[in-house]
Structures are given as C-alpha cells and as structure tokens.
Amino acid sequence: MLRYTLQRLGWALLTLWVVVTLTFFLMHMIPGNPFAKEGKMPPGVYENLMNYYHLNEPLYVQYGLYVKSLLSLDFGPSLKSSTITVNDYITEGFPVSLHLGLQALVIGVTLGIIFGVIAALYHNRFPDHVSMILAIIGISVPNFILATVLIHYVSVEWGLLPAATWGTWKHTILPSLALAAMPMAFIARLLRSSMLEVLGQDYIKTAKAKGLARNVVIIKHTLRNAILPVVTVLGIIAANLVTGSFVIEHIFGIPGMGEMFVKGIFNRDYPVILGSTIFYSAILIFLIFLVDVMYTWIDPRIKVTGGSK
C-alpha cells in the first residue's frame, strides 16, 4: 500500500509540473495584457507596471523565477490587487469553495441515493416516475437558471432567504441547492438502474428467503453492491462541482476560488491563473486517488495493484 501511494505521488508531481509548464507558456501566448484598459496608459506608466511585476524579463527567466517561488509554496502576487497575494486567495477562497462543494455534495448524494432507492423499490410505479422526472429536470436545467429561479422565488418573492453573498448558514442554502441539482439527478438515475440490476440477483433472493428484515436486505446487501458505479462517478461529480462552482459563485457573489479563477483569466492575471490551475489540478489528482482507494474498500475483489484475485 505504501509503495502504491508513493508511486502515485511521484506521478502526481510529474503531472503537476507538466500542467505548470503548459499553462505558463499558453497563458503568455494568448492576446491581451494584464494592464490593458480602455483608458489612458502612457508608456511610462506601462513600463513601471511591467517592471514591478518582472513582466519585462524574457519568458524563460520569468518561468524560472516562478518555478523557484513554487518550490517555497509561494504562488506570487496578484497583478490586480496590492493587498492579496495568490496564497491569500487560495487560503481564503478554498475553505469557502470547499464548504459550498461539500454541502452540495452531501445534499446531492443524500437526495440522489434516496430518490434512486425509492425509484428502484417502486419500479414503474408513481414514486419512480416522480423521481425520474425530477432527475431529468436536474440534469437538463443548467444550474445558473436554477440559481436565478431560486433567488427570484425564495429570496425576492417569498423573502425566506438572503439573495446572495456569504456569511451565515442561511446564505449557503440556495447556492448549495443550485449546485446539488445535477449530482443528485445523476446519482438518482445511476443508482436506480444499478439497484434494479442487483435486486434481480440470486443472492438477494437468498437473503429474502433467509427471512432477513427488509431494511437489512436493502441497505446491507442491495445498496452496498449497487453503489459501486456511483463511487466511480463521484470523481466526475466532484469535477462537475468544481466547474459548476465557477458559475454559482459568480451568481451568488460567493468569495470562493471559482470566481477567482474566472476573473483571473479575464484580467490576464498570470499568477492567479497559474495558481488556480495548479491548485485545481492537485485537487483533482488527489480525488482520483481517493476514488481508486475507495474501490478496494467497497469491493474486496478489486486490488489497487491490479493483482489477480
């Protein structure tokens, strides 16, 4: 296990290095400039700004400087802010995005499992149809539309919750719901078909024949086997939550990392773009690793090293 982890770590570092290099050079190739504006930018002022951020040096020098600062975990200053560095953005923004993402994940997974189980157990009856209609809506309606509708009704019309920003637990509800819709729908549908397949298996008949309580049959035997595809898909869902968060954070004015990433690109804020890309890549790599490990825990037949059964 230890050897496996170390191996994965090695690959992760290599991947990150490739990501940094590619992003760095691509970023400098696109048109646009961090200091471009429609207003006045006299050459003297422009020169001063470029010098201040070392943007006048040849690219390979800038690259070298950047990699060096990375080794001491310093992601550099933001080109648009004199008060926050990229490290600040990450340490302040990530907990917020994490909170939002986790809350959405919990809601999405819980509701998804509930709806999926109900749909499978009441196959082709009313609860099944209701669950599946909700699932279709959740998958098809883009989350920003859902967000706007939620704000309009829940906040403006009914005055139940604040419309936007972050602060109390009340502020977290609407954005989590908007973000959770897609995962919930996806998981519900997936779990439904997976459960149906497992319910038809012989060992379920055996369990029922043994006289086990219905709950035990459902949870211990059926769900545990049916949930494997859902675990597989958790990686994609997590990625989805991450990218979905860009839009949701923007709409709800949430000070998370998604917003920082999008603004950084728009502003051509090079250190912010690089910092966000590296951070997101690291997270995704970690999540995939987690998923692989979770497999072995859920299904003992699978071994990480891919050895024979």
Added chain:
Amino acid sequence: MKKSFSIMLSLVLLLMLALTGCGGGNGEKKAAGGNTEGKVMRVNNSSEPGSLHPAKLQGTHESWPLRHLFVGLTMKEPKGDNGEFEVVGAMAEKWDSSEDKKTYTFHLRNGLKWSNGDPLTAEDFEFAWKYALNPNTASDYAYQLYYIQGAEEYNSSKEKDPAKLKALEDKVAVKAKDEKTLEVRLVNPTPYFLELVSFYTYYPVNKKVQEQNKDWANDAKTFVSNGPFKLTEWKHKEGLKMVKNENYFQKDRIKLAGIDWAMVEDENTAWQMYRSGQLDLSYPLPGDVVGQLKGQNAPDFKIVPEYATYFYRFNTQKKPFTNVKVRKALAMAIERKTITENITQGGQKPAFALVAEGSEDTNGEDFRKVGGDYFKEDIAEAKKLLAEGLKEEGMDKMPKFNIMYNNLDLHKRIAEAIQEMWRNNLGIEVGLENVEFQVKIDREHKLDYDVSRAGWIADFIDPMTFMDMFTSVSTQNDTGWKSKSYDAEINKAKQSSDVKVRMEAIHKAEDIIMKDMPIMPIYFYTKAYTLKENITGVFTPPDEYPELKYAEIK
C-alpha cells in the same frame, strides 16, 4: 413496505424543512422600505478593490469606496438635483493662482486631523503625490499628476541610481512651504486644475503612518484616512465596512452611521439583492431592467446625465475606411433614436458630435449647445456619398466587413441594430464579431479590425478629456487617424491661459475631427440607478458613481 416508505418520506421532508431555513424571524426579510437596522447604508461595489491606497487604484472598483474614505484639497459640492456640482475647498480653505495660471498656492484649514488623530499637514500632500509618481510604486493613475512640472520626467525615468532618482523627485514642482501651505507649479495653464485636485491620485497620505508601515492600506486595522468615513472592516472578496469618521473636518454634515459594501459581480444578482432588501442602492442596473423601470415610472428609479459618449471607431488605415466619404456615409445612415428608445431605453440622447453634454462653455452655456450637431441622419445623401467614396477608392461595391464588440448583451443588441440599418439603408453586408474584452483592446491597439465599438466616460468635466484621446500621440486613439492641425489646436488649448482662446481652439479641433469622422458618435450616456425611497442626499456628478457621503436614511 409502508414502514420503510414512510421512513424515507419523513427523512426527505425533514431535509426539506431544514433546508428552507425555518429558523426564527430575521430582519433581512423586509423587502419594502429598505434598511431598518440603524443608519448604515448598504451598497454593492461589484468587485474587490485591488487596493485602497490612493496611489494604487486602477478603476471604479477602487475609486467608489475610496472617495468616501478620503478627501482632497478640494471637493465636489452638489448644486441642484441633476448631478450639477461646484468645486469648493475641502482640506484647502483658500488658494491663490499666479497671473499665468501655472502656479497655485493652497492654504490648508486649521486643525485638520487624520482618522487616527494625527495632524494633517501640507507635507502629507507633497509626500503622497511624489509617492504616486515614483516609478517604483508603479501607479496606474500616475499620469493624472503629469500636469505638474517635472512629474512626467520623474515617473517615466528608467533611472536605477537612487541618488539620481531622488534628484528627479526633487524636481517635481510640488512643495510644502510650511505645515499649512502647498505650492504647485504646472506645465500648462489648466483651468480644471481645481477640479483635478479633488481626484483620487491627489489625495493626501499620512506620511508618518506610511514611513512606519508601508502596508498600512492592506488592512482595516492599520488604515488611516481623512475623509467622511473610516475603514473598520475589510473581508477580502466579501465586503467592506466603514463608519463615520469623527475627525472629518465637516463631520456634522455626515448623517449616516456607516456604509457596508458588498462585492457581488453579477449585476442581475445585485438587482435581486436590492429587490429583496439586502441593498439600498443598485448601480449599475441590468440593461433590460432599465427600460422596464422607466416605463413603469418606478418611484425609486433615477436617471441622471452622464458625461460620456458611445461611439464606433473606424480603422482609417484599412480600405475603404480610408475614405472620409465612406465614413460619413456610414455615420449618416443609422437611426439613433431607434437605438436609444428601443435598446438602451435609458433616456440617452442621440449624438452628432464627440463631446457629450454637461460641460460649460465660456458664455455659460453647454459646450455641446455652442458646438452644435456636426451632421444629420440622411439616407439619400449617405447613399450618394458611399458611392462616391467607393469610386474614389477604386472599388465598385462595399466589401463585407465586421463590427467588433466585446461580450456584453447591450453591445450585441446595438451592433445587431446597426447591422440591420446599414443593410436596409445602404444595401451593404455587415458581419458581427464578438470578442473578449482583452482581445478587443489588443486588436484595437494593433489596428486589426474594421469597425469597433467604443465608449468614453470622462475622467473630469472638461471637453479636453474627449479631445485628448485622438491626438497623434495618444495611446487611446486606436484609429490610425492623425491630423497636424488637430494636434496644433489641442496644443494651443493646453498652453493657453485665456479661457476664451482655449475654448475656441477646442471647438476648432472638434470641427476638424468631425469633418474627418474617424469615429462615429452614436449616443450620449445616462446613468440609471435605483435608490430606496427613504434615502435622500445621494448626488451623482456626471463623471462619477453616486456620492453617498451626505445621504440620510429616514
């Protein structure tokens, strides 16, 4: 079967119940009448300010809160309801200017204090201006100080030797003669200089504080300012809080207890926050909301003039836009009223000249009124001019070209309307090219476009802010057009201390540029915002965001 179903159902219902937040009542739910908790006003700054240090600002996301934290030698005082103002003394009680209008001596008031109790002196001004001009500070707006002698040389110098750099700094012609006297020498006579010193780059900075801690502006705890409010909380990317500054020189005029600034980027969300009672003022408003509110005559809806022009640039280096008749024809063949009434819907005025309405000419009338309209919409004439122009360029028909605009819904709709108008009125094929903001600026600088959408919101109320853009050396020109006589008139205006001579030169320059039409004016902007009805005292100068310092919440 029934049992587990009901368990599942109750779980779901419980979750739903928890999610709809059935907690106790909360004050935020009161949608009507706005804020009821004390006298703190809540507004949205749209974005995290990059810095709140006067030397380091980049745009309106910094300047709007900054203007409530600091005050300069002079300030704008409201006069009337429509955003008119006059420039009055703030930190400076009175001033004298020399005969040639190039030397100003400001006399500060007695007893001025910073928010931390330190006395405020003329040295704080000299220090602040020189700091902003220091090339190592890399200030975006340093050029606003270039009116001062020695400023441009200091700021653009590439000098690395600290002693030589200090020598250049000493040559910058601003000097604190004593604690209460500041003397400034300008490069040219500048009639709007008194208005300029109310601008952010001219704010003072507490010299003592900065010398002890150069990062004082990054944190509310160390932030020291001299304006109507002081900074008490700054949660990056989330919000700012400021409260009344008891050391402000006119503190009795400040009725608000404080201002809370949110940082929500999406203007639709900000609008929803206003509607649900989380904000007291909403600016800017989403485009479609403006027309709606205007039509309903909503009582909390306000429109004020804005000193700004929306126009299209022609790439005068690319055929057939090299020909003046072609440019004129295109300018004459659109219906501006249709655009302002059906698309922008904010009471904007069709524009037939470059300089917007809102600046005063020497006879007391509006500059625009004196200058008049430079052309008329005339489809028949346009068709004729187009044909003549194309012939002169050796072309027998108009090639297809693109209107380039950046990604905003409003720009797209205007471009679509103009595309249609040119097709119907002139029979020409026009394409639309929507690009990202940065890409647009880049391509404009490189002259890689046909026709490009633009707008200019003035930095200060004087026609020069528009005219200065199109000299041959301006970095904002981006049309490839240059004219020796235009440059000559602009220089004449800049160097003349006689206001009559100056205004005449500016009018002549406008004559020249409008005769050549390298740009096609479309409309003059207005500013539309909503303000809860129980709030009075907000005033909006035509070149700024709403000024909140005299606001009062009833």
